[in-house]
Amino acid sequence: MPNGSTDPVFQLVKSLTRSEKRHFRLFSGHQGAAEDLKFLRLFDALDGLPAYDEERILRQVPAIRKVQLANLKANLYRQLLGSLRAYHAGQNVDIQLHEQLDYARVLYNKGFYQQALRMLDKTKQQARQLQLPHVALAALDFEKLIEAQYITRSLRGRAEALAAEARAAVQQVAQQHQLSNVALGMYGLYLRVGHARSQADAQGISARFRAALAGVDVSRGGFFERLYYYQAHVWYYTITQDFRACYRYAQKWVDLFEQAPDMQQQQAMLYVKGLHNLLAALYNLLYYSRFVAVLARLEQFAAALSRPTPNLEVLLFQYIYTHKINAVFLEGRFTAGLGLMPALLEKLVLFQPQLDLHRRLVFYYKIASLYFGSGHFHRAIEYLNRIIQYRDVTLREDIQCFARILNLIAHYEAGEDEMLDYQIRSVYRFLGRLNEQQQMQIEIFRFLRTVGQLTPPQLKAAFIDLKNRLLAISANPYERRPFLYLDIISWLESKIEDLPVEQVMQRKFAGLK
Structure with a gap:
């Protein structure tokens, strides 16, 4: 028996707003007397259920026999889609x-x-x-x-005119598809591996990217050609960690919409995604003042929408909360940032059917980092385990790796170091299978293996030594990637100075402003 999380008809019914339900009843009522339409009675039954239950449906609507249910559900599904198509046509x-x-x-x-x-x-x-x-x-x-x-x-020349129009349209569509394919390919690569791990990685990605754009000229291109061109560059520069170039192209993406206000409404999701990527670039550049201004623009746009689609509502939730948390990270206000958690966790449950796994993993990592920064190490471990327990490690390998590293440090901070040596070996094997060991990770492993044997005076010296080693490693641009996910330097400074990590980060933030 299907359950509420998998039955598509039930999911669609439960997703309807009050006005969409009212429209559906009016839309369907013209086909006959409402009481004679079994699919309407099935709709009412599904609408009243907290979870999908076939036996309960059959009891509530005796006129529906079990053998009819599959066909009635298929008919109801078509009717719902037809109603929603008519309802949302104006948008x-x-x-x-x-x-x-x-x-x-x-x-x-x-x-x-x-x-x-x-x-x-x-x-x-x-x-x-x-x-x-x-x-x-x-x-x-x-x-x-x-x-x-x-x-x-x-008339004379009509055939030639139509042929010329068709050739121009075909050329434009072909270039749009070429550019959208490049943008999608770069985005897919980012979802799989995150940032480039080495110079060889970056060179291979660059060669692939340049070849895919060979012969492309967007100087006379239309709106979407330029949009896909900017998108492709945003993802390419994100992967290769050139955040200044990423910022430039993300700004071009947003400017394209700012110069065409009608498109902000017609393609609101793409505009919102542009603002999101601009915010991500600004966050990586630690450009706080501009970050705050763009986040305010995103929230302003969301507030001005009169009737956002469910897709857009999910995106706005995801992006606004992601960057609210990023603002907390920049400011070092981890404890105050916990005030975001009740509404965030409530919305995570509400939007779970629409949130893909990639986005949930990102949220879990950010939530774990927020708890870690505020000193709630057990709560951090809880959310890190949600990432670690996911079996398919081909999605966001970077988050999978750094969740395990942060988990080791959280266990150390929580005083749960009795199994630390076993966990270190387990994580080391995991990273080995992914060919993921980087110098930062190796140094952390070495430190955690010996930390239990050190006296308090030795421990402070070990923290200082580890910090110096990691600062030297971070000078290599391709070894800098781990520091984007885990501000290990601030954590080490907090241990050296015997201060909360958020106090150290607040001090750094004061220097940013």
Whole structure:
């Protein structure tokens, strides 16, 4: 029996807002008396259930037999999608344009060729204005079909004009796809491995990136061509740890939307993603004043939305809370930052069906880091274990690795060092399987293996020695990657000076402002 987390019809019903439910009842009621429509009765039953339960549905709606349930659910699913399509058409210009293509097909099938051509021409012009060449190309293909088969309004040169329009649209669509493929490829690589681990890694990625963009010229490109071009560069420079260049292209991404205010509404998710990547670049550059200004812009945009889609709501939650936590890290206000936890954890549960595993892993790591910085080491271990216990380590290998390193340090801080040697060996083997050992990690392993044998005076000297070794390692740009995930230097300074780590980071933040 399907459960509430996997049954797609139940998930869709439970996701509906009050106004979407009201629209669905009106949308479906025209098909017959509401009491005679079994799928509506099934809808009411599903809407009232806290979790999917077939037996309970059959008891509540005796008119539905078990053998009918699968077909009724399929019918209900189609009806729900049709209702949602109509309800959200006003917010989605691509739905409206495809609807016009459907109308042109209806007119064509009825033999009203001139009317169909007028509808297609209108659709084509709107698609061009909205930077949607694939829709314009679909309209052109249909237009050519009608012009080739029937004597309509064809004038001298009409065939050549249509062919030229089609060639231009095909070229634009092809370049869009080329650029979006490069952007997606870079993003997929980042999800898998994070930042480049060595100069050889960076050189291989650079060669792949340059080859993928060979021959591309966006100087005359449309909105989406430039957007994908900027996206590809943002991910490329993120992977190769060139955060200044990443900042420049993230700013170009945001500027593209700022210069086209209509696109901020039509493609709100892409605009929000641009702000998110700009914030990530600013965070990596420790550019606090600009970071705060952009975060305020993101929150302002979210507050001004009258009816955000569920997708956009999830993205706004994810990005706003991610960067609120990042602001806490920059400021060193870990204890005060715990005030974010009740609302964050509540929303994590609320949005769990829409949050993919990658995003949950990122949140778990940030939450663990927040608890670690505030001295709540057992809570940090709890969230780190949620990452460590995930079996598929091909997703965000970087977070998988550094969660284990931070977990070792959290166990040491929590005084749970009786199993530390075993855990160190386990993590070392794990990193070995991923070919992930870096100098920082090796030095931490060496330190933790001997720390239990040191006297208090020796311990302080060992902390100082480890800090000096790590500072020397961090001078290598490809050994700097671990420090993006774990501010081990601030932790060591807190041990050396016998201060809370957040006090050390607050002192550093004072120097940033």
